[in-house]
Ligand SMILES: [Zn+2]
């Protein structure tokens with residue numbers, strides 16, 4: 307409580323600063339208007355997996371990959387591309403433990419959600435394998451999801467889904483192998499009391515990991531699974 311008041315007073319006395327250039331923050335963001343405008347948006351993309359389209363298409367559209375083989379999740383909200391300053395903003399949170407970036411990323415993602423997503427009943431941050439969690443000391447997806455849960459008043463569940471297998475690093479694996487590599491990677495230790503769930507993560511690459519988790523949720527009876535990610539690679 308005291309901590310909260312201190313934060314409020316601090317924010318009013320010291321306006322936010324841009325984490326990229328040091329200028330005054332824009333609209334309570336730790337980012338100035340210029341740097342915000344420079345972030346690469348992902349506006350024309352596949353509504354299911356968030357893959358950016360090379361040319362302008364009538365929306366909503368599905369990408370070739372989703373048409374061929376649909377992932378286990380239903381819709382993806384990925385407002386930015388994993389380019390330019392996004393890897394830095396996410397990397398500073400993930401590896402530099404810059405917690406204010408979790409707030410910033412959640413605000414950026416939250417603006418996109420507020421503009422048009424149907425809100426789920428439950429937010430589920432992408433779980434880390436316990437070994438990775440021990441190494442890193444925290445889960446960046448939980449840190450981002452915390453802010454979103456508060457903003458939209460949606461319960462946050464970081465207990466029920468477990469990453470049961472420490473999967474090989476996905477980067478560098480071909481798409482087919484990524485899917486195979488993810489088999490049996492997640493389990494639920496508790497059934498979810500929700501029909502519509504959104505999985506929260508920092509970045510989505512091919513979607514194989516999040517599809518594996520969505521598959522486990524669907525098998526457990528969840529009707530709709532959306533994906534909320536800050537950036538799409
Ligand atoms: Zn700036």
Ligand SMILES: [Zn+2]
Pocket residue numbers: 352353354355356357368369370371372373
């Ligand atoms: Zn797609």
